[in-house]
Structure formats: structure tokens, C-alpha cells
Amino acid sequence: MNPHLDRSIAALRRRAFQGSFLGHLLRGLALCAAVIAAAVLVARVGFLVETRTAALGFVALLLVPLVAWQRALRAVPSRATAAAWLDLRGGGSGALVALDELGDPRWEALLERELRAPRALPAIDVRSPARRALCALALAAAAVLVPAPAPHVGPPTGVQAALLESVEEQLAALEAEVELEPDVALELREALERLREDGALAEPEAAFEALDRAQERLAQEAYERAELAHVAQQALAETAADAAQDPEAAQAALERTLEQLAAAGFSKDVRSALEVELGLAGVELPPGARLAAQDIQRLSRELAERLAARTGGLAQQGLLDAQSLAKLGELAKLDGFAPSAHVCDEECRQHECDASCRAGGTCTSQGRCHRAANGGAPGRGGVSRGRGDAELTWGEETPGAVDRFEPRTLPDARYADPEHSSIVGLGAAAPVVDARAEAPGAGTVQASAGEGAWRRRLAPQHRAAVRTWFGPGGG
């Protein structure tokens, strides 16, 4: 082999390797950097992954040179191809490839002459992949440096806010009816405050679960109070009944009930009852005081009425559901807690309707809040198949339909009207025509059982007009 030729071939193969390596490297960098940058961006913005953690994805770029090296090795041309390329650069005489194959020393002079011809090695051009790689690296930098948007802190969503407001109203109602223990009241208030502040941050499901828990807790507190009131009412009823026979025992029972009611948060009612009936200001009878049987009976009834009113108030505020009321069904039999006390009158229904329509909707005459679908606009559909109060608008009819149904006078349909007839055939003899039978709407057709309308003869002159109504494209 000619050493000069060997060197030329080796140089060309080396140059091809360099070019291929650079090309694969830059293309690989561009592709991988773009993909990883997109992933990093999504991770940072979409999943709130920390920048440092997300940027670890760029470590995968270290594999690109290795892959490029492997692929560049495969792209190196064979010796024969390199010799052919050099030969073609010199005009394609075939001398280099032939002498590279055979290596005949008798033709060394020809080989040297061929090799003396100037053959510049091909230049490496990686401008295009370099541009793409630069763009991808810029994207990668942007993916890391662009500040991720801060989590949005805002008011709770509409439904959450409405529910939270409802729970707060229930808490206020419960506190208005009974005196809660300070720690219980504080706990409930703090829970609602946390929901108000962090509701938007939390997952919707978690927020709703917390609201449900708060509601259940309020309902539980209300039920416990109602149950205590129920038991107290029964005890008071028995006390009132026994007062005439054993005033002392009745007074002792009354005092125990008073203590229990005060402890259960009904101090206001106890105080009020004592003040009304006995002119006392405390929540318990003075030590050594002896009450008459009539006083005990009056006090017991008064207290029972107040407790019944209190329980009714809890029910009106929605703190006692149907199930709880069923459990406390005996309350309805007590004096002062008649069912009529819980029947919502017109004013009450209006009040409830206004409350429930606060988020939108209109109150019906039955006191129900009607929320129409799609914003309540007329004619926007919904489960009720639209609304009857939608306005009927005129003047937007299809123009074609208007023209089609425009009234016009049809030609006379009598037989033998030359102006509106056409020749369908010629014969030697004059046609025999039954003018009566040919006339439109003639009586030859039996008009029986509705057939008359269907079988009326249609004059040819009128068919075009009928087609505009019933023909293709007609109305």
C-alpha cells in the first residue's frame, strides 16, 4: 500500500468521524435539552417541584456525548469509500481506488501523480445543528430560571364560601340558642377560621370534608343540647305533677334539673324563667328557699316551654335534621313545643328562600329558589326543556320560507286550457275527453273514510306549485 494514500484515507476518515461526532453531539444535545427543558418546566409549574430537584433531569445530557461517539464510529466511511471519495475529488479516474485495491508497484508513478493533485479535506459544517442546540440550551436555561408562579392565594371558591358561610351561620345560631363551653366554641371558631384562610389552598375534597366535619360537630352539639332539653322537659313535667303531693321532693328535683340545665348551656333560659316566675336573678334557687307547690308547677311549665322553644329554634336553624327530630319525637307531645311552632309560615319561607337564593336564582311563589340552567337566560335549555317565559321574537324567519309560502294565484285548472297545456302526443283522431272526470276535485272518486282528501285529482298546472311545498327542498 502507498503510505501517501494511506495517510490521505486516514485523514479523510478522521475528518468524517469528527464531523459526524459534532453533528450527533449537537443534534443530541438539542433534542435532549429541549425534551428535558419541557419536562423541567412542566414539573416546576405544573407539579410545583423544586427547581433544584427538577434541574437534576439535565444530568441525562451527560449520556449524549457517549451516544454521539458510538454513532460517529459507525458513520466513519470504509477505506474503499474514502479512496473513492478522494478519487472523485481528483476527477474520478479510478486510479486511486484501483491502486488501493491492487497496489501494483508498476503504476506508482500514476498513483503519485494522482495524489499530487490538490484535494482539500472536506470542511466540517455544523452550523445548523449548532443553531438548534443553542436554541435548546436557551430553552433549558429558561426552564430553570423562569420563576415558577406562586400558588394562588385567594378566597375560597364560590361553593366553598357559601358552605362556609352556612356553617358559620349555624354556629352563630347554636351560640344564640345555647351557651357552648368556651373551649368547644373556640375550637369550632378556629376550625372555621382555618377553612376560611386556607380553603383555596387545600384540595377541594379536603376542604369539603373539613366543612362536613364542622357541620357534623355542630349538629352533634345541637343534638346533645336538644336531648338534654328533652330529658329536662320530662323531668320538669314529672316535677310539676308531683309538686302538689310532695313539694319538698319536687323542689329537690327542680333544683337538680336547674343545675343540669345551667351546666348544659341553658343558663339564660333558667335565669329568665326564675326572673319571670320568682323574681330571682340567678340560675339556681337561693339556699334554704322553700317554694310553694304552685310556684314549682309554674316554674316547671315555664322552663319546659322555654326549652321547647329553644329546641324548636335549633331545628329551625337546620341544626337538627329529620333523623334527630325523630329521635326527639316525644318533644312534640310536650306543651309549648307544638308542631305548629316548627311550621314555616309565608314570611319564614320567604326568608329561607332569600337565604338560599343568595348565590343566584329567583324565589317562586311556593317559596322555593329556582336556579335555571345556563345562567337562567330564557331559551337556554335545561332539564325543564326551556322556559315558558322566554320571549317570542318575530322577524327572523328564513327568507326562503317566506317566499315559498307567499300566496299567489294559480292558473285555472280547467281542462282544455291551451295556454297552460303542453303537447304530450299527436293522434289522427280527436281525443275523447270526459271533462267531468278530468276536472280537479271531481266527484268520481268515492269520498269515503277520509280518502277524498288524499285522492283528489291534482291538475298538472298546479303540480309545480305543490312541489314547492312538498317536493325536495320544500317546506
Add this chain to the structure above:
Amino acid sequence: MKADDSLLPSPDEVAAAQRTALAILEGLDRTLYGQAELTRLVLTGALARGHVLLEGLPGLGKTELVKALATLLGLEFKRLQFTPDLLPGDVTGGHVLEEDNGRRRLVFHPGPVFTNVLLADEINRASPKTQSALLEAMQERRVTVLGETRPLPHPFWVLATQNPIELEGTYPLPEAQLDRFLFKVEVGGISRAALQSILTERSWGRPPELRPAADAARLTALFAVIERIHLPRSVAAYVARLVDATHPKSDLAPEQVRTYVRHGASPRAAIAIAEAGRAHALLSGKPNVGFDDVRAVAVSALGHRLVLDYRARLDGVSGRDVARAVLESVSELEEALPREVSGAR
């Protein structure tokens, strides 16, 4: 195959053979003014021992060129004017009943095909039947008449001329016969300067007297050298790709081939390009076939071997046009250099 067949011919051998070939070429150029490419292609075909079909309008010197070649080669030459009423027996010869000493017997009288250089003038004026009489002679270099096979002299060439088939009274050569011609060369018009030279230097356009530039021994040596011209693997692969690209279903086929070609070139076309490339390389004094030699002969070797469809005729596209498109589209390199290396083909 000889033991040293794989070795290149020596520089001296190549130089001697080239001198002989160039002497013949010089004689051809003296006969036909201003047609250097034509004479080089005709000589290349002759040196490759292939038959050549010359196509051109009357009066362009086709017959004179063939006569000059036969003279320069120093070989026997016969001319056969093809006409519509020419019969196959007029070409191959036939048996004639003769009486000798009272005995009658059939004696074979050789036809004009029994020669070294046969000028088949206006070959497309004969009927296809008569044209086909040349098939065996061209391919097998022998003639069979009444079951008796007779070899033709060695070397044997058919140099045929034909008028463009658009002219009336012509019969297009069948594909099988076209395939047997190594080259189909179009004889074009000549320049005004060449015309002036003919007018000023020749009386009645008569060509100069030529003397043979070769004899049988020289020709044998010439052919021996041509046989040893080396065909490198890279060049052979290029030839194979070129022929493959003439097939419409090939992945190398350019758009023109897919559009206009019904059947691509046969393997005989690849052999023709290789052999013609050897002869062309010898004319350049090279011991091997190069890419440039292939490019020089490919169009003439491929053009008439392509079977074109009706769209080619409608669009006025010839086989040579398609062959040029193939030559432009197929890369000489079997394996491309990486695309990042600019200037790589």
C-alpha cells in the same frame, strides 16, 4: 481465466495499445469532421467488441464512418443495404443446388454476414423478420441455416445505421435486438466550421484515403490489454447502481424513471457499460476503469435499452434523456460521508 488476470497491464502494454487505438481514432476524426465525441464512442464500442447502432438523418456520414473504421482496423468489410424486400437468406446466405460431375448437391453460399465488419445500412428499413436474422449472429457470433451452424469470423462487428423511426417506411427494431447493440449513438449535425472544412478540403465530399492502422495481431494484443484493464469494486458497484436505478421499482430510481420507464435495463447493460468503460479507459491510457469512463459511456449504453411507456412519447422524452437523469441522480459513492462534512457527495 489466466492466473495473472487480476494483475494490471503494464504501463508499456497500455501505452502501446493506446497508441494503436489513438491512431484509429485519428483516422476516424480525419474522415468525419467535427464529430469527435461520435468517433470516440464508435471506436470505444468497437474496442469493446460490441455492436454499434448509429442513428441519424441521411447524409451525416454514418456510412463513411463505418467504412473508415473497417479500413483502419484492416479487416474484411461488407455492406448490406437493408430494404423492405430483403429476406433473411440475403443476410445469412443459403444453400444453392449445384451440379458437380453429374452429382447434384446443396452448397452453402455464405451471406454478407460472414465478414469482420458488417455495415447494416438503414437496418430499420428491413422487415422485422430480416432484422431478426441478425440476432444469433450478433449475440453468438455464428449463423445457423437449415440446422447447420457456422461460426462467423473473429472479430465480428455489426455497425448498423438507421434513420429516425419517425420517418415513413421504417420498422422499429425490437427490444431484443436493440439490447444486443452495445451502443446506440445519435449522429447529430455538424458545425458551420466543420461544414466549411468539408467544402474547402474535399472534392465532392470524398473522405481522404485511409491506411489500416492495425492488423489482426495488433488487434489481438489490443483486446488482450483491454481485457486486463481493471474494474475496481467501487466502480463496479457504481455501474450496478446505475443499472438498478433504471428500474421503476428501485429505490434509487429517479422521478423520470418512475414516470416514463416501463422496463429497466438488463444485466447485459451493466456488462456493456463495464466493457465499454475498459475500452474508454484504454483510450485515456489508464490501467483501470474510472468513474469518468462510466459516465462517458453510460448514456449511450443505457438509452436504447430502456423500454419507455406512452407518457414518454407524449412528453417527448427519449431513453437518452432518462439515462442522463439516472446519471445525475445516482451517486458514485456507495456509502455517503456524514452530512456534516461539507462538500461530501
